[in-house]
Every structure is written in structure tokens, then in C-alpha cells.
Amino acid sequence: MTLSNELKQTVKKLRLSGILATLPERMAYAKQQHLTYAEFLELVMQDEVDRRLHNQVDNQMKKAGINPFETLERYDFDAPVQVDREMIKGLFGLNFIEEKDNVMLCGPVGVGKTYLANALAHAAVRRGKKVLMVRAEKLFKRLQQSRADYSYEKALLGFITPDMLIIDDFGLKALNEQQSTDFYEIVVERYGRASTVITSNRDTDEWLELFHDPILANSALDRLVHNAYRVVIEGESYRKIKSRKKLI
Template sequence: MNPIPELTSSLKQLRLSGILDTLEARNREAIDRKLAYTDFLTLLIQDEIARRDHRKLDARMRRANFRGQKTLEGFDFDRLPNLNRAVVHDLATCRFIDERVSVLIAGPCGTGKSHLAQALGHAAARQGHDVLFMTQTRLLSTLRNAQAVGSYERRFQALAKVPLLIIDDFGLKPMRTPEDEDFHDLIAERYERTSTVLTSNLDFTEWGDAFATNKMLGAATLDRLRHAAYRVVLDGESYRVPRPMPESNKSALAKGGKNKDS
């Protein structure tokens, strides 16, 4: 008598149907290795746990809104000889999330700030933390849109409670009222409760310039962000190098040539 149909029904009822994916292989393994029933059962349970962990990780990655697979393994440390790799790898342990402090990343355009921030986010997601990646512009737009449709408080609380919020391109566009107030309220709500990673093209001494109209509010916001924060400076040339022009185009330009439509 084939027990699989009845077993399939029972596993589905227990929400363990994923076991069927490896049941046949594990059964052959148990026969070949003469495993005890308890060892066979242990293998099946371990398979189910691994499947569930993988599904949870996939869900966290989707919610995080990362821009591609920006991992620490793919980060080009060789381009940044002054960067302390030991500090970065220590941050990748995500101890700063347990400490509930910020990580502030500054440097010129194209030095890998967004990549590094997302790499820390990937590490956090793999360790079971919920993460959300957004640019400053997107963050403030999300809050404005929520205000317009009457869901501001719900959206605000979701942003306030996520264990790791990554805000990219801080200060790229100066904040004016009420954006600066929303940003301050969010950082104040997250202060000493959750962790925030910020990236910026501005030097740390220039971060106050992100608050165009209310410098006092900006000082209060940055005071919370800086408290016990880890600072990382990426100092190097941009990796966004344009492709060289074809030789024929170079020659034409060198001779002052005009295009056909001129």
C-alpha cells in the first residue's frame, strides 16, 4: 500500500507539505545509511526549518526594497585603500542594531555609499532583522502621500518601528517645512529604540545644511543621530566612469566637425 497520498494530505493539514520536496531523497538516504527512525525524522524536520527560513529571508528581502544584490562580498574595498575593512566587517555583524545606534556614511558621489549601506542591510536581513531601504526623497514623499490619504500615523509608525531603516542620499535636497519636521519626528521616535543608517554626499560638518529653514530643528535631529553613532568615510574616486567615446567621434570633435543636421 502506497502511504504517500495519505501522508500528503496529513502534511498539508499540518502545514508541512514542504517536507514532500525532499521526502523521497531522504527516504533513500535513510535506507542506504540504515538510519534510525528518529534520525530520518530529524533530517526531514531540518529540511522544513531550512525551507521556512529561506522563505522568511525572501520575504524580508522583498520588503527591504533593495536596489539589486548589493552585498559586502561584492563591495570593492581595493578602490578605497583608506577604508578600515575591520570596522566595516564589524558593522556587518549588526551589533549596532542590538546597540540601537546609527551608522553614518559620508563621501563623494560614486564612492559606494549606497552599496555599503545596502550590504549592511543584506547582512541584517540574513540575521533575521527587518530592513527598509529608501532615499530621503522617497521617504518624505511617502509621508506626504500618507498625509494626503489619511494614513499618516500608520505609515509613520511602520517607519518608526522597523529595526533597521536605511536612508540614502541624506541632504541631497534641502528639507523645508513640513518635511524637516516629519524627518525630525521620525528620528526622534526611533532614537534609542531602533537603528538607522544614513548616507550622504555632504561632509559630516555640512549635515546641518540639509535643514534649509530650521537650523535649530536640524541640530536637534543630528544630535540624536550622532549619539554613539558609528561613522564611516568613503574617500576615493567615483566608480561611475563614463565609457570612452569611439575613435571616429573623437576625431570629428577634435577637428571641430559638425553633425549632419547642423
């Protein structure tokens, strides 16, 4: 069905232009199904609600730094890696966020730690949670830069307030004195208030030696690892496995 220019302009003025793409189809469906005016209006308005929710989730994904294609549904549970698959599936119930517990994803390069962390973030955003995913190096760089323009408190708050903060690739190199203090501040402020997910090529037992100050290290790690879900992934690189499958 053809839409009049007057109707198009009215819809745009009401900031409902998103319905224009499906309105002809909905009009044809309403005529075929003999819908009442109220039923037709409800159908069209629900389309707009669904569209806005979809856009809202997309925007949150981008703001949180999440890859929209790395989801639990796409994860290859048949990949030849050693991991507690039942624990993985259990984590996607997201109860750990409600309980303010943490998750440590440890294992060698390429086994899927970042993928799983991203998938958890994806699930949390769809559940309406505030999420931020950031590489450790970028986190420390952001806080360092914030000191130069006197926005440190605001930058620090940005890492403290999300329901779930994912710090990716933690422990690639030792932390200097300032980075150790920054990490400590984030962990202490989030402890018991929000969930932190960390991916690392090092096991949690090796994290102590990364810190400049052993006292700060013990204090931070005690809070971080206490009651945390520790997921160890071992085996062949998950990225290499996916690449080979694409070539077959």
C-alpha cells in the same frame, strides 16, 4: 524513489509540500545509511524548518527593500577606495544595533555607500532584526501622501519602529519646512531606541544647511550624529570599477 499520489496529497494537506522536492533524495539517503524511522523523520523535518527559515528571510528582504545580492561576502575590499576597512568589518558585528547607535556613510557618488548599507541590512535581517531601507525622497513622499489619506501616524510609525532604518541618498536637495519637521520627528522618536543608517553624498558638517529651520536641524543632527559611527568613503566610483571587471 517514486512517491505515491496518496503521500503527495497528504503532505500537501499538512502544508508540508516543500519537502516533496527533496523527499526522494532523503528516502534514498535514509536507506543507504540505515537510518531509523525517528532519524529519518528528524532529517525531513529539519529540511522543512530550513526551507521555511530561508523563505522567511527572503520575504523579509523583499519587505525591507533589500537587494539580496549586495552582501558583505560579495563586497570587493580590494577596490581602490579610501575607507576604514576595519571599521566596516566591525560594523558587521551589528553591535551598533544592540547599542542603538547610528551609522553615517558619506562620500561621493558611486563609491559603495548604498552597497554597504544594503549589506548591513542583509546581515541584520539574517540576525532576525526588523529592517527597512528607503531612499530619502521616497520616505518624504510617503509621509506627504499619508497626510492626504489621514494615515500619517501609521506611516510615521512604520519609519520609527524598525530595529534599523536605512535612509539612502539623504541630502541630494534641501528639505522644505514639512520635510524638515518629518525628519526631525523620525530622528527624535528613534533616538536611544533604534539604529539609523544614513548614506549621503554630503559630509555630516554640510547637513545643517539642508534644513528649513536651523533649530530643528540642530536638535535633529545632535541626536543623529551623537555617538554615531561616521564612515567616509573616498575614491573612484565603485560601480564603475565593478562594471569594468565584468567586461574583462
